[in-house]
Amino acid sequence: VQLQASGGGLVQPGGSLRLSCAASGLPFNIYGMAWFRQPPGKEREFVAVVSWDSLTYYPDSVKGRFTISRDNTGNMVDLQMNNLQPDDTAIYYCAAKYYGATTVRSRFEYPYWGQGTQVTVSS
Numbered sequence: 001v002q003l004q005a006s007g008g009g010l011v012q013p014g015g016s017l018r019l020s021c022a023a024s025g026l027p028f029n030i031y032g033m034a035w036f037r038q039p040p041g042k043e044r045e046f047v048a049v050v051s052w053d054s055l056t057y058y059p060d061s062v063k064g065r066f067t068i069s070r071d072n073t074g075n076m077v078d079l080q081m082n083n084l085q086p087d088d089t090a091i092y093y094c095a096a097k098y099y100g101a102t103t104v105r106s107r108f109e110y111p112y113w114g115q116g117t118q119v120t121v122s123s
Contacts, residue, residue, distance in 0.1 A: 001023070001025040001112045002023070002025050003022070003023050003094050003112060003113060003114035004021065004022045004023075004114060005020070005092065005094045005114035005115060006117055007020050007117060008091075008117030008119045009118075009119070009120070010120045011084055011119070011121055012121070012122070013085055013086060013122075013123055015121070016081060016082045016084065017081050018079070018081070019078065019079040019081070019094075019117060019119075020076055020078050020079075021035075021078070023076070023077070028075040030052050030099055031052055031096045031099070031100060032049060032052050032096070032097045032104055033050050033068075033077040033096055033100070034094070034100070034105070034110060035048045035079045035093070035094055036092070036093045036095060037092045037119075038116075039089060040090070045107075046059060047062055047092070049100070049102050050069065050070045050077060050102075051100060055101070055102045056068055056102065057102035061087075062081075062088075065082050065083045065084075066079060067079070067082075079092070079094075084121045086121050087121075089120050089121050092117050093114055093117075095107070096110065097109060
């Protein structure tokens with residue numbers, strides 16, 4: 001299994017970024033996919049999940065600003081991030097779990113991880 005995250009960068013407060021995660025080596029349509037982030041000096045935290053059957057869930061910290069979506073044809077999962085704030089600065093990771101549901105929100109439950117992509121929100 002390989003997960004390749006991309007799309008990070010430097011953006012000003014209020015700006016937008018779209019992260020992508022390309023998956024290979026797994027039957028993508030029966031894997032739940034999630035995004036986590038790790039701010040500097042902090043633990044990795046849950047950001048968004050799309051279940052194997054395309055249900056979604058977000059924590060309050062990003063709800064209304066972030067949108068996760070999946071493309072089962074292209075084996076991709078995206079994270080559209082709007083109205084970014086300095087507190088969103090982190091390394092963002094995608095993760096995969098066999099038949100993952102929206103209730104799967106702990107980093108310890110995901111066996112497969114991408115390499116991470118840096119998102120920096122600063123003026």
